Amino acid sequence: MTALGVVFRPQLPPERLRAMVRAADDAGLAELWLWEDCFLESGIASAAAALAWSERLHVGVGLLPVPLRNAALATMEAATLHRLFPGRVTLGVGHGVQDWMGQVGARAESPLTLLREHLGAMRALLAGERVTTEGRYVRLDGVALDWPPASAPAVYAGARGPRSVRLTGEAADGTILDASTTPEGVREARRLIDEGRRVAGRTDTAHPVVVYLHAATGPDAQARLRAELARDGREGTPGLGVAGGADDVAKGVRRLAEAGADTVVLQPTADEPDPEGFIRFVTDEVGPLVP
Template identity: 50%
Template sequence: MNTRLGLAFPPSLPPERIRPVLEAAVEAGLDEVWFSEDCFKSGGVSAVASALAWTEGTGLAVGAGLLPVPLRNVAATAMEAATLERLHPGRFRLCIGHGVQPWMQMTGAAVGSPLTLLREYAVALRGLLAGERVTADGRCVRLDGVELDHPPKQPLPVHVGAAGPRTLRLAGEVGDGTALALGFDSDGILKACATTRETGGARHPVSAPVMIATGDRARQRLDSEPAAYGMQPGLGVAGGPDDLAEAFGQLGRGGLNSVIAQPTGDDPDLDGLVRMLGRDVRPTLAAA
């Protein structure tokens, strides 16, 4: 398996840092860069649109991962996604998910059954992006003969973000791929791959973010990062290029399709870290 190596732009960084990080990612030869839509940081769609425009002519894929479905009407998401795909064919990656429930409650967008919303939303979104006229009268998603004037000219896969076992199985069922949430250790990532493939099949693609830190106080910096996400310390990989290559290689050999490296927001040399990933880690991972 040729495992892809991507980068998650640290959501704690301001949007003006996006362009230099992208330039480093292109120079490093990374396969993809992902932007989250964590509340209340930067907008995911606007970040992705800018990133795709700034990297025009490169092979870099740019992902929105994930867009929290309670915050957006499914028709609006379909219009945005179709536009990005038509403007940048084959380079846009789309991922949707529950969103963090306390944040959804803060915005007044939380629903009684996040699983129901995600199921109905994914089915409707895939139909709209396939150019279908969609009518839906679900518990959460309601559409009356909605059809995009300008759907994607080629299929645009819809990836579904997941963490718990029920959502992992749902992602395998209704998604074209699964993007794991932060919070898994290496064993947990591989177990989650197996769970989502129970419904998605053996070839169902799975990506996972892995928090990383190198250099001075790497472990300390890494252990302080999960607190912002309500997770326990001890996750991720701290060390040098060999440590990252070994950890990522094990995940690739275990069946993970894409490893998405997520640096800490306080990395002292983020651009240098990105270049190191391409120079010293990606060649090893490509052979995993």
Template identity: 50%
Template sequence: MTTPSIGTVFTPAHDPTRLPAAARAAESAGLDEFWLWEDCFSHGGLTTAAVALASTSRIRVGLGLMPAPLRNVALTAMEVASLHRLFPGRFLPGVGHGVQRWMEQVGSRAASPMTLLDEYHSTLRALLAGEEVTVDGRFVRLDAVRLQYPVPGAPLMVGGEGPKTLRFAASHADGTLLSAALTDDRLRAACAEVRGAASTDDHPIVAPRLVAVGPGAADRLRAEASRWGFESADEIAVAGDAGEVAAKFARLGEMGITSVLAHPTDDEPDLEGWTAVIGEAAAQLR
């Protein structure tokens, strides 16, 4: 059995002014990770990651994920390297395709998302490693670019849910970030896809799970599941006290997930109190 690391997600449904307090609450609760989403057209992922890192001293801060079509790869390398240097060992960035509808809205949708991701990921890794990079790809083009302050060995994750993307993440990235709205069956299938393609047995797999606690938790989950297009929340969420949350997270660990991220509902009324319950669940798993 894998005992997963436990973290929370600060989603774009919550005003960014609440971010510093939420990050500190996660750290105070003894959690391992604090993750941010970069959804168009909401929080800026690298901006909020910098705030979360500066607001805390220990907890790892993940960014899942930066859409490859949206950011020039050299700029991404500059920003990611800066955060790695300023907060060594605490930043967990991820890249991926982005939501194609949003990429279409901003005029950045790629004709071949997998080709773009391959070119982008390999170029970004080379830049972070300190190499001088010249590339003339289908989507990525650089001419003798080298970072002044590289970070060799910096972790770089890839997120997605399709089989091709999962196999790419497993074989090329330092970890795989799964989508939030996956049923247990789809999570098992995704873990099997990743494990089958991973080059190491300890390849990290990060998966969010919708969680509600306290009075009205089941009602909030039903409403959230409906917004996500599900008739029931049973297969994508957990409601209850810290013990019930811990039991569910342990079962996710048995699937091979190495980091479970508690995902609040959009209308969570007490984010700090919710975080404290997640911390209690994490303590029961240790």
């Protein structure tokens, strides 16, 4: 079964989040996802508010840039959310956009090493372990959480390049792929993830894959989608994004699911005229068409 989500785009002001959460909760949306893009909105603060404002909504953050975050602090925040809202949170970490990391003086010489070290520390701390490590970037001396979650939660990682995607299979509990990923790209990512899992001896556990999908509906859907892809420099990429009615969007979701996506998160255009209406469209019209 494919889970459906929608992104709350941080191009919307933070004060719009509550209405989006209420719309998602009322409509029965499975998952609402948030971003921590520089220099828009905090992923953790937004997630905490969204969880508190809703009754059943699952909230994902995809993703938190690790160069911005000390591993111990990120894990404390994650543990707090998991204890306050057990079973309703998915947190993903990743390299972050390197130009943005440079702007704040946090650009790592080896983003891959940093992500590997951060994932190792975060997963161990969330599992209740006491951690001492002297890595290139992550250094902890006898650190343990006083309030770890009751059971170790999954930590996802976002990735795009092949080495990073392979690392998510080796060191993370799930993978987040951005909206530049075609169905063929999902298949290739699954292959790389499985390579990493074999290297780490982790083939006995499931490894969920979350994929974002550009989506637009309404009378100007095609034009808005083309403009969005053009802004990303990806206009004309075959198999990327979907515009139209519920049937069209559901077909795009099914193509990604057949390629290996466990969760498809529909990403409206930054200029979506009715974000709450988009949520209702996804739940009421697209959802029944997706197995």
